[in-house]
Amino acid sequence: MLWNLFITFFIVGFVSFGGGYAIIPVIEHEALRHGWMTSQQLIDIIAIAGMSPGPIATNTAVFIGFEAAGLWGAIISAIAITLPSVLIVFLIATFFYKINDMPIVQSAFYGLRPVITALILFAAFSFSRTNGLLSISWDAAVGIGLFALGLFALWKLKWHPALIILIAGVVGVVVY
Incomplete structure (x- = not known):
């Protein structure tokens, strides 16, 4: 092994x-x-x-x-x-x-x-x-939304990636 x-x-x-x-x-x-x-x-x-x-x-x-x-x-x-x-x-x-x-x-x-x-x-x-993010479901919609918001926060708002990861984790706890 x-x-x-x-x-x-x-x-x-x-x-x-x-x-x-x-x-x-x-x-x-x-x-x-x-x-x-x-x-x-x-x-x-x-x-x-x-x-x-x-x-x-x-x-x-x-x-x-x-x-x-x-x-x-x-x-x-x-x-x-x-x-x-x-x-x-x-x-x-x-x-x-x-x-x-x-x-x-x-x-x-x-x-x-x-x-x-x-x-x-x-x-x-x-x-x-x-x-399952390529299917049509609530989970997919939330995932795509988090993706879009994360990309926006990185690209336009210039937020630190650690902050975005933390926020995404909190959203995951709340939503799921």
Whole structure:
């Protein structure tokens, strides 16, 4: 079990371009494929991981590792998902100043941006569908309303994300 956690999250760590939210579909696929948890458990874990300090992908890996194999599973998963980043950053930092201005490098970054955006949107769509927000119901209406108000508060009112999370939690307690 520990070896499977290490290999899985090591590979996930190597393909984690675009940040934690962009890699959530991959983590979801692997966690469900290995049977480490159900889809609903994963949604709950990602919600907690998103509110916890630190990168969401690492937090999610730690929670999945803990669920699958206890404390050692959490430790192995954390090491495995972060080790590729450490290795890659070390290598890139060593050579980046030499290749940064090369047109092929700039082109690769421009090519990655739309795909990363698509991965993030897919994760949002997938969670919306799993949580019933794409259906017509009271829960969906409240969820869509909270989404819209949260986006408005972030974008236009420039509220701190922690305040929006706190307010959304209170609304959830009151409404549900």
